[in-house]
Amino acid sequence: MRVIAGKFKGKILKEFELQTTRPTADLVRGALFNVIGFNIENASFLDLFSGTGAVGIEALSRSAGKCFFVDANKDAIKLINKNLQSIDANNYEIYFEDYKLVLKKFSLNNYLFDIIFLDPPYATNLAEDAIKIILNNNLLNKNGMIVWEHDSSKLNYIKTTFKNVKTKKYGKKYLTFISV
DSSP states (O other), X not given: OBOOSSTTTTOBOOOOOBTTBOOOOHHHHHHHHHHHGGGGTTOEEEEETOTTSHHHHHHHHTTOSEEEEEESOHXXXXXXXXXXXXXXXXXXXXXXXXXXXXXXXXXXXXXXXXXXXXXXXXTSSHHHHHHHHHHHTTOEEEEEEEEEEEOGGGHHXXXXXXXXXXXXXXXXXXXXXXXX
């Protein structure tokens, strides 16, 4: 796994094998940032359920203003720290905590994000719950967006819950872009 573009392009990132973690593939990360485009520049980026941190590091590489990494898995946090040590960046924060608690802290401290990336384990409803919390607590800046990586089992939920979303398929994975 590597950083695909930007100032850290080509930097090799460490991976791990956890049953609950499957890093976002280079193809999907590339597609994600192609859609986001220049909106990443100086953006406040939240990588929720960070895993290896590859998506957030890609955001930093492409000039995000600041990235927030959140994961409740101790091994993931160790790996995120190792991967961040391999790049020359200091505009990030790492949270080793449950997503609900972190989102609540962000809300209480009036944090706002331009882009929130969600990639929890597919066989859970963690993303659906996180999206409700994000929207109910107004954690997105004006013109902000949530990007959700998921499988086909979530398509019906998306269709019946959201209007004006864009969903794109990449192999067996999907990216859904939710704007508010």
